[in-house]
Amino acid sequence: MPENPEIDAYWRAVRAAHPELPDAAPEAWGFGATPEHADSLLELVLAGVKTGTASSLWDYEATGDPLPQEGDCSIILDGAGTPRAVIQTTSVRIVPFDQVGADHARAEGEGDRTLRAWREIHEQYWRENSENPRGYEPDMPVVCELFRLVHPS
Known part of the structure; x- marks a missing residue:
């Protein structure tokens, strides 16, 4: 990850509150495809509603990004690219789209939190x-990734 003074300062502050976290800043990223989407999903995380996310395995293969692993931390950015939270991955499973379950849909916190809404979204x-x-x-x-909120800002 390229050096970013704002993220580095944020990570130092988070580590002061959570010294058990690794020295090196983890990957920083935002949810969704637009700044507005990133902000709305971040708010669900900060409210404790969103404790899961889903990504296309094909997208990981296309970009070459590493898959999330249990125990990984991530800095979550808002739509303006400002670090706002730290999450830690608690579970990762790869499931066919049509076999994603209602529990995971609820954990994502979007829409009315039903599997029907999850599939449409x-x-x-x-x-x-x-x-x-x-x-x-x-x-x-x-x-299908589940996470816990480690540090809200």
């Missing part, structure tokens, strides 16, 4: 924002 998201040419398929592999 995520199908549209991957049709419009996929980072790979395959986009969306009903049986596409989905990286």
Whole structure:
């Protein structure tokens, strides 16, 4: 990760409150595809409603980004790119889209938190924002990640 003074300062402050965290700042990223989406999903995280997220395995393959691992920390950015929270991954499972369960849909905290809403929201998201040419398929592999909020700002 390239050096970023704002993120480095944020990580130092977080580590002062949580000295058990690693020395090196973890990856910093925002949820969603737009600044507005990042802000709305971040607010769900900060409110304790959103404790899960889903990503396309195909997108990871297309970008070459490493898959999340249990125990990984992430700095979550708002829509303006400002660090606002630290989360820690507690579980990672790869599941076909059409087999993602209601518990995971509820953990994502979006819409009315039902599996029906989750499927509609995520199908549209991957049709419009996929980072790979395959986009969306009903049986596409989905990286289902659960996390805990370590440090809200």
